[in-house]
Amino acid sequence: MIAIIDYGMGNLKSVVNACHALGHEVIITAQKKRIQEADHLILPGVGAFPDCMENLAAQGLIDVIKHEVQNNKPLLGICLGMQVLFEQSDEVRPCAGLGLFKGKITKMHDDTVKIPHIGWNRLEYKDSDPMLKGLNHPFVYYVHSYYASGYEESDLIASSNYGSLQIPGAFRKNNLWATQFHPEKSGNDGLTILQNFLETTQ
Amino acid sequence: MHTKRIIPCLDVKDGQVVKGVNFVGLKEIGDPIALAKQYYEQGADELVFLDITATHEVRNTMVDIVEAVAKEIHIPFTVGGGIKNVDDMKTMLRCGADKVSLNSAAVKDPSLIQKGAEMFGSQCIVIAIDAKQRETKDGWNVVIHGGRIDTGIDVLDWVKQVTKLGAGEILLTSMDADGTKQGFDIALCKAVNDLIEVPLIASGGCGALSHFYDVFSQDAADAALAASLFHYNDLSIHEVKQYLSYRGIAIRNHVPSIEEWISRLDFDKQGGLIPVIVQDEQSDEVLMLAYMSKKSLQITMEKGLACYFSRSRNCLWLKGETSNHFQHVKQLCMDCDHDTLLMRVEQDGAACHTQAHSCFYTTYDFREENTNEK
Numbered sequence: 001m002i003a004i005i006d007y008g009m010g011n012l013k014s015v016v017n018a019c020h021a022l023g024h025e026v027i028i029t030a031q032k033k034r035i036q037e038a039d040h041l042i043l044p045g046v047g048a049f050p051d052c053m054e055n056l057a058a059q060g061l062i063d064v065i066k067h068e069v070q071n072n073k074p075l076l077g078i079c080l081g082m083q084v085l086f087e088q089s090d091e092v093r094p095c096a097g098l099g100l101f102k103g104k105i106t107k108m109h110d111d112t113v114k115i116p117h118i119g120w121n122r123l124e125y126k127d128s129d130p131m132l133k134g135l136n137h138p139f140v141y142y143v144h145s146y147y148a149s150g151y152e153e154s155d156l157i158a159s160s161n162y163g164s165l166q167i168p169g170a171f172r173k174n175n176l177w178a179t180q181f182h183p184e185k186s187g188n189d190g191l192t193i194l195q196n197f198l199e200t201t202q
Numbered sequence: 203m204h205t206k207r208i209i210p211c212l213d214v215k216d217g218q219v220v221k222g223v224n225f226v227g228l229k230e231i232g233d234p235i236a237l238a239k240q241y242y243e244q245g246a247d248e249l250v251f252l253d254i255t256a257t258h259e260v261r262n263t264m265v266d267i268v269e270a271v272a273k274e275i276h277i278p279f280t281v282g283g284g285i286k287n288v289d290d291m292k293t294m295l296r297c298g299a300d301k302v303s304l305n306s307a308a309v310k311d312p313s314l315i316q317k318g319a320e321m322f323g324s325q326c327i328v329i330a331i332d333a334k335q336r337e338t339k340d341g342w343n344v345v346i347h348g349g350r351i352d353t354g355i356d357v358l359d360w361v362k363q364v365t366k367l368g369a370g371e372i373l374l375t376s377m378d379a380d381g382t383k384q385g386f387d388i389a390l391c392k393a394v395n396d397l398i399e400v401p402l403i404a405s406g407g408c409g410a411l412s413h414f415y416d417v418f419s420q421d422a423a424d425a426a427l428a429a430s431l432f433h434y435n436d437l438s439i440h441e442v443k444q445y446l447s448y449r450g451i452a453i454r455n456h457v458p459s460i461e462e463w464i465s466r467l468d469f470d471k472q473g474g475l476i477p478v479i480v481q482d483e484q485s486d487e488v489l490m491l492a493y494m495s496k497k498s499l500q501i502t503m504e505k506g507l508a509c510y511f512s513r514s515r516n517c518l519w520l521k522g523e524t525s526n527h528f529q530h531v532k533q534l535c536m537d538c539d540h541d542t543l544l545m546r547v548e549q550d551g552a553a554c555h556t557q558a559h560s561c562f563y564t565t566y567d568f569r570e571e572n573t574n575e576k
């Protein structure tokens with residue numbers, strides 16, 4: 001069973017629809033027990049970083065998420081759900097994240113391109129990875145103004161070029177997966193990434 | 203590579219997709235769910251649904267459509283038309299829409315933009331603007347209610363206001379161009395695009411491949427929206443994207459494998475061989491014409507060096523093998539009916555066996571200044 005962690009932010013429907021399209025059952029939940037029982041966890045999210053952390057804390061989800069990830073349960077963070085896996089963010093005010101990936105979320109700056117970075121961008125990478133199985137430099141859909149910096153190079157799987165910026169697009173450390181883009185909105189290639197994630201086992 | 207987006211728009215009335223000319227004279231086109239799926243499969247980057255149903259009772263059919271579409275397509279899609287308050291936005295987003303678009307309602311109550319952005323995030327809020335050039339030709343006014351009411355508000359002022367309030371994208375329709383198939387209103391788009399940090403979707407007037415190229419190459423928009431062009435199958439989304447890639451516009455395209463690309467060519471038509479026009483990549487000069495078999499094309503694509511099928515010697519012929527005049531392949535283009543190739547190359551030495559740069563040096567000239575008899 002896949003559990004989509006619902007902490008009251010963002011449109012969960014498209015993640016649900018994408019999982020259904022791949023033939024998987026999903027539950028949307030904020031209950032610890034359900035999260036512990038699930039085989040795969042998805043942490044989606046849109047909105048601002050501090051609100052997201054506050055909501056996770058208010059629902060008592062921070063410890064259970066950290067605990068499950070430490071037990072190597074597959075978890076996929078999407079967009080803001082990726083960002084909160086890092087140590088810290090500057091969005092709105094300095095705010096601590098879950099600290100499961102090393103690095104910090106900072107505002108993107110480049111005068112030659114529009115910020116927010118909205119739309120389809122190609123994934124660039126050198127090495128193959130279980131995340132990219134069956135794909136050949138796919139295009140994925142992004143919507144964001146902040147991005148990860150100061151991360152471990154070994155955690156970075158793929159990135160996209162935008163103006164002079166290199167946008168870290170996907171991270172993986174063991175069974176902890178994270179994408180800045182929205183695989184659930186990136187057409188068939190996005191569904192492949194989701195499917196690759198759902199094939200991982202604890 | 204950040205890409206420009208191609209967005210088909212589906213105007214939905216009473217549960218059916220319709221499209222009008224200059225906002226009047228609506229014609230029925232078809233089932234919105236089937237069309238959405240078709241566009242998704244053709245490679246649409248996003249979809250926009252505009253509900254133009256007038257009466258309230260039929261509005262629930264839009265909810266059903268949005269729910270069904272969200273299950274079928276996995277790209278962003280926007281729902282607009284008749285969204286009047288925060289509850290309407292919530293309904294559509296909960297049904298599976300990724301974005302909502304506000305038009306007349308935002309003009310009547312601009313605070314709606316801010317409320318929506320705060321509740322759902324700016325990325326959800328698309329402001330649709332119908333623009334009409336003023337009679338004095340010194341700018342454009344915002345018109346509402348499907349083009350019936352000129353608000354007297356200047357489009358550029360309105361754009362500044364809505365982006366300040368939290369609009370995440372602007373969908374700009376030129377009323378003057380809409381339905382004419384004469385091309386996007388580039389002057390209008392550029393004026394708006396230069397003002398904003400959020401993406402601009404250009405709409406209205408697209409009728410040909412070159413219109414997409416024009417609006418993107420002049421940096422007048424981030425995305426282009428079209429309706430009737432796609433509905434009536436004048437062009438497919440795939441064709442538009444192939445064309446734009448060819449013209450050097452960054453586009454999200456499925457990158458085919460060598461086998462997949464070769465399989466699209468019609469080798470049977472001409473007895474297993476395809477004529478290949480060879481062009482110098484730098485000068486555009488036509489260098490020669492030769493033939494390729496499936497096997498020779500495969501070698502060409504794998505090696506990046508031209509390999510032909512020699513009809514006189516009846517064998518594969520790697521150009522340059524004996525002469526050292528290799529052709530380094532830069533681009534291959536297949537023609538519209540998939541039975542001829544254009545190959546753009548960097549030529550080592552001469553293309554012609556006579557050592558001429560091009561094989562086409564024997565001329566009969568009709569041009570006044572060059573006629574053979576003076």
